Amino acid sequence: MTLIRRNGFAATSIDQLCTAAGVTKGAFFHHFASKEALGVAAAEHWLAMTSPLFAEADYHALPDALARVLGYLDLREALIAGDIDAFTCLAGTLAQEVHQSSPAIAHAADRAIVGHATTLEADVGRALADHGVVDIDAAELALHFQAVLQGGFVLAKAAGDPEPARAGVRHLKRYVTLLCKGERA
Amino acid sequence: MTLIRRNGFAATSIDQLCTAAGVTKGAFFHHFASKEALGVAAAEHWLAMTSPLFAEADYHALPDALARVLGYLDLREALIAGDIDAFTCLAGTLAQEVHQSSPAIAHAADRAIVGHATTLEADVGRALADHGVVDIDAAELALHFQAVLQGGFVLAKAAGDPEPARAGVRHLKRYVTLLCKGERA
DNA sequence: GGCATCATACCAACCAGTCGGTATGGCCGC
DNA sequence: GCGGCCATACCGACTGGTTGGTATGATGCC
Secondary structure, eight states: OHHHHHHOSTTSOHHHHHHHHTOOHHHHHHHOSSHHHHHHHHHHHHHHHHHHHHHTOGGGGOSSHHHHHHHHHHHHHHHSOSSHHHHSOHHHHHHHHHTTTOHHHHHHHHHHHHHHHHHHHHHHHHHHHHTTOOSSOHHHHHHHHHHHHHHHHHHHHHHTOSHHHHHHHHHHHHHHHHHHHSSOO | OHHHHHHOSTTSOHHHHHHHHTOOHHHHHHHOSSHHHHHHHHHHHHHHHHHHHHHTOGGGGOSSHHHHHHHHHHHHHHHOOSSHHHHSOHHHHHHHHHTTTOHHHHHHHHHHHHHHHHHHHHHHHHHHHHTTOOSSOHHHHHHHHHHHHHHHHHHHHHHTOSHHHHHHHHHHHHHHHHHHHSSOO
């Protein structure tokens, strides 16, 4: 499904998808009722595929919650490298493209993004609590992480360069550090 | 060109565009060499259209640079309201969709985003300098503003709700305030 | 046999882009 | 000021190819 990330959902034909996957069109429509159904399934598959990558990461073993949050952001920054289509997010691409034409796909993309953010919520909440930050909602901040990443991806695509996306994550780390410790990283 | 923001570039046919604009296909291809040329022109037009909106805003009259920066962010937050297709950014939509298939459009979109960020650079730089922040590049921070906005738009589209985009801007204001004043807003 | 899993051939709709033709209006010699 | 000339602006039917989707048949498994 890299094709969709590269060229977009509308610009990727079912024939292309079938050729790339080595199946025939008959097989495709046997498994998916329509192209839209494929989009929904792709968004769900995306969440299922990326989840273990973060679930099994090392930073979970750190004793300090803030360190775990910063560890997550370190990993995100490290993942932003090489070819643009390699680190970019399918859910964001889908959401931006079909938000009006296909509510079903948009909703699936939203679940993928929010679902991932939810996995951060506990650590973010504890990090904030550990440092006496009481006026910030952990879920909202975790979602903001995703916003910064998605925005970084957009800028990276426009510029043809991963650097703006990495810079965004660095700002995010500084923000979290300032929030919790009240001092510059 | 609202059609492109609503449905995406690939999903919007030239016939639709012509019908909406009240012109014929002959007239279209008289003015634009191809659909790609229209995309480039649309991105350029987008920058030209949105520029005065910010150039003439009130916050420019404020004496303090940090206040001007926060004033800009206040305006951005206020603009995120109502229908999703009304406040969303055309350049970001284009960039995400055609970054691989059409380098010309992607580059035009990049110029629109970076061009807008450049107009913030002076105020951001002065605000940082006024508060003794020396290790942050003003241009990069101004670009980060755009990343947060673009990311907010993506989440808003996925959720079908402007709130995540507004929340992103609020976090941005807090970040800038923390950076400059070292304290919570 | 009967059912799930495909493969092949096909279709109507739609796409970006073309092309022959027309209307308009400025310009120039007279 | 007028007739001929031509460039620019525009029209809309048309084309070759592609699209998402379907109808029908082959194949293997129980």
